[in-house]
Amino acid sequence: MTNAQRRAAASRMAEMNGSKPVPTSSSAFCPHEAGAYYLTDVGTVGNTINLFSKDLKPPVHTYDIITVNFDLDPETGRWIWFDGKKNQSPRKNQDGWRLGSKKLYDTREGAEAELQREMVKNGDRVTKVHDLPDDATALKKIRSAHHPDRNNADADHDLYQAVVEKLDRMRAASQ
Structure with missing residues (x-):
């Protein structure tokens, strides 16, 4: 054996x-x-790499x-x-x-x-919904700082969307 x-x-x-x-x-x-x-x-x-591509x-x-x-x-x-x-x-x-x-x-x-x-x-920077703070006021500050309609060149649209999702989940959980 x-x-x-x-x-x-x-x-x-x-x-x-x-x-x-x-x-x-x-x-x-x-x-x-x-x-x-x-x-x-x-x-x-x-x-995929295109050798003749300009962008x-x-x-x-x-x-x-x-x-x-x-x-x-x-x-x-x-x-x-x-x-x-x-x-x-x-x-x-x-x-x-x-x-x-x-x-x-x-x-x-x-x-x-x-x-x-x-x-x-x-x-890369990946923001997940569960990585955001649980404080609603802090989330609203982040949301307003990255709002896409404010012509903010530094706005992070992924971060804005993650904050909106987190606020929606918190709102649904509190009801």
Whole structure:
């Protein structure tokens, strides 16, 4: 019986007993008790380059956090994650675990911090409704400062729209 088969048998016994997997002393990956891990995904949309175009536009970036829940492969005894195309197993390097070319984060906060670094690097600023303050007067100040009808060259239309959505949600919740 190989070490992988022993680990697989031990984890199957642990699953049958209803307990969490116990990390082995080897360097093999074993999920933490919280369960999920997180991957960051930064993609580009519409970045086709026309060499003869006069008005080149920078690519639009998309930022996403993928939740990863590992499953134990009974045949090999390794922890795998199916990404929609193939099964992937985490691998260890100097600064932690990786899945493919991406770093695995134990907490969502770590993944969000990485996305913020990527946004700064790409020169993007994404405002989500839940990132805005919960104070209605502060929201109204932001809304008026970025109102698109005031011929304000510095107006941020995405921020204005996010504030309007947040105020609408707060109004609906209070009724």
